[in-house]
Amino acid sequence: MASVEHSDGQSLSGGEGVRRRDFINIAAVSFAGVGAVVVALPLIDQMNPSADVLALASTEVDLSAIQPGQAIKTTFRSQPLFVRQLTPAEIAEADKVDPSTLRDPQTLEERTVDGKKQWLITMGVCTHLGCVPLGAGEGENRGEFGGYFCPCHGSSYDTAARIRKGPAPKNLEVPKFSFTSDTAILVG
Amino acid sequence: MSFPWAEHYTPKHPLMQWVDEKLPLPRLVYNAIGAGYPVPRNLNYFWNFGVLAGVALVIQIVTGVIMAMHYGANDLVAFSTVEQTMRDVNAGWLMRYAHANGASFFFIVVYLHIFRGLYFGSYKAPREMVWLLGLVIFLLMMATAFMGYVLPWGQMSYWGAKVITGLFGAIPVVGEPIQTWLLGGFAPGNASLNRFFSLHFLLPFVIAGVIILHIWALHIPGSSNPTGVEVQGPQDTVPFHPYYTAKDGFGVGVFLILFTAVLFFAPNYLGHPDNYIEANPLSTPAHIVPEWYFWPFYAILRAFTVDFFFVPAKLLGVLAMFASILLLFFLPWLDTSPVRSGHYRPMFRKFFWILIIDVLVLGYCGGAPAEEPYVMISQLFAGYYFAHFLIILPLIARFEKPLPLPGSITESVLAKYAKADGETAAVPAE
Structure with missing residues (x-):
């Protein structure tokens, strides 16, 4: 990221200090994080007593x-x-x-x-x-x-x-x- | 890694040169446990136990994978498939006895390895990470051993599972849901047996992974040594191979003699006859005890018989038992003495041996029935265990006057031989 800022800092930045790329980065990682939690739930829950x-x-x-x-x-x-x-x-x-x-x-x-x-x-x-x-x-x-x-x-x-x-x-x-x-x- | 004077890996054969360019695995091995790893020249036999623990793990994995080929992880057949392994499978009795006694020998060498570390201050800077990773391995071993003991589905298996998962039930509010979650039911059953089998198969490989980290962390500062004085130059070290491969090889021979002696002549000595009775949820054995390697911790668990400050006795016992191990994670920062080796710490040395006796007595009480005088002895000795680490060690570090340390490893070695020469003048110097 540092290199992007260095080479082309102006065109990518959406405002002072916050760039479009930062937003995309946080959104993507958050989405993956939520996905990981959702997947973890059944992985944990399968250990609880089964219906029988x-x-x-x-x-x-x-x-x-x-x-x-x-x-x-x-x-x-x-x-x-x-x-x-x-x-x-x-x-x-x-x-x-x-x-x-x-x-x-x-x-x-x-x-x-x-x-x-x-x-x-x-x-x-x-x-x-x-x-x-x-x-x-x-x-x-x-x-x-x-x-x-x-x-x-x-x-x-x-x-x-x-x-x-x-x-x-x-x-x-x-x-x-x-x-x-x-x-x-x-x-x- | 390691010291600048370490020997370099220089493959001569074109094939080995080719492999080294594509995947330098032989180079890694050479630098880790070959001639490329310089080791202090004065290691004694207590430094064998790390390698011996590795050998014990390999024995467990080999016999364990074979046992899994003949085992049915289902509460209806588990007990009988183990008996079939013993009676009908070719050499099945050997695999099972080797696996069961192999676990005991794994713990024997690991306990000696831990006490070596305690006596010689191997946990001190710069090797704290080695100690911490070692404790992680120890915890994983305990979990693996516990789950493995459940698999034959005998009486001790079943009731051990019930008591140990019951420990989690002592935690306020979330305890019972956790216990039910661990067991997959309200009591140990088929679901518990199946998951324990799955995890018992997995964890040894996790242990192998953490062992790699343990060795990696060790090789950054290099091995400690009986004087506790750090390596200062090439004269203080010898290459791991052939010097310590030979010394460890001898140790492995002695280990295997003792292991096979028990394996062939007293294979059930360390076990419990009750585990040859199939699990029965309606009948508790008169005297539930875990395997011997858990006895000191079991004694601490049972030492709490009365509530204290509104905390129920059951929860106190569980907390104390977990604390007795977690405490060791803080050891590098509890013992602030800059001198590592117990050889040069006269006060520390006395209390070290008292601690050994304390742990042995706790072990004896943990294997004894839950009645007086064992309960009271457990209480006293459990109290002392905590006092040793939390009070005595920090105080010794402050007030002890250590003996003078040798200037270097080489100096201590030469002094020892000079002394020996003085006493037996007939032996020539070289």
Whole structure:
């Protein structure tokens, strides 16, 4: 550009300091830049979950076989789901705790459906780094608070699946669900 | 590049002259790793590890490309195609064991290479760019190794992928969308496996590219040396070939003996039995641990168990783990001592060895279960790791009184031999 200005500065300049060529240069580069961004969008977006992964699946769970104190593991959107019937002692233990002392303050009522406080339905995904906590299976370690225990980094959840100890920041997530009958729920 | 007394490439054969005119590639090689590259005459065996890392990368690429010929990157078949490679493919077991153990040996030589740089102050001016590019290679290696470990689709593969991508989920607001974007789903699945395979194939070639930049940046000031005193004249250097091709060749021999000893006699020693169980999203292994080369960083990740200033423990752990590596990018400006080599820095040398012990203890804790006393030890030693770089190094640089440096590389070499001659008078001077 310097050479153009030097050889023929007058005829190319549209005004003082701004030349037609500068305008063309900026316009062309800007247009290419916008084009590059537009092309980048699908290149990035293709990594997001595809339609088949996103296709929302709701899961129906039959509760009739789950005895108080028992829990089952099932899957919801390809992730583990814990369905647990609490014993009266476990409910009492969860109610005894003052929510304001918790890391993620919630009461058992807030985490269950009205009148069906014994049914604790949570994702089986530790809120730390996504491991499956122990405690739903028969004879598994339930940790020092009697709920769930994540073996990866030692997070302990209580009988309302609230985080009590260890690195996890949140309580186990309660997915959206509703009772379709007294002994069945629909998750999702 | 390099020094004015470097030997010049003068092809004698007409064919080589013809090639040199059209594409001076032999000239480039001659000047980079041939007789045209003058190197300090006093390099010790710790200077072998750069070449050894290059050899390890070549082993990984060769065995990796072969493994890819027998691998199916689909969550339904990935596990069984790896087992087929092991059992049915001719010499498939050799390729896979060489690839898996090759990764470990790559990290062993790279860690030694990094600690060589730390002890001898190779990161200091004028070689900061060499150090920075080396760290970029290290980060790329970690990403490559992590994705490669997911490919066999065993239990450790799956849960490792879940835990490591979960790290990104700790970032406030954008974390979960990023994690979903990385995985292509809400949990590791076929989409994750496929993209990891694609990137695991790509990144080694990116590493090879950055290695070229690393060597290019190195050859501008020339190699450092154990005294840390810069080259002053032709008497201080010898040509890379044949002197260091021979010395590196010996090192490669020792490396291959150790590598094949593990490869043939303990191929699973560095692995985890859980990875011979196919991935199961509903069952977490009792004890998730990454490969040994990530243990020190894993220990730092797990050292944070309580929230601090409203920052959740999970995010603190993730930040600390990334910071422990990013910190090293600032090292050339944290250690302000003008003396490079640890030989002449009595205080620095002590703290260097303490740092080594610190990292080894962190490594041990990272491989241990997440329970006491390992958590507390991790906290203390992670704290010390950061203190070493952020507090101790700048303070040493200010208060340490370095030992007198030799006048030149040649002087230090001759002094060493004069001393040896004095002690063993029977040996003639030449």
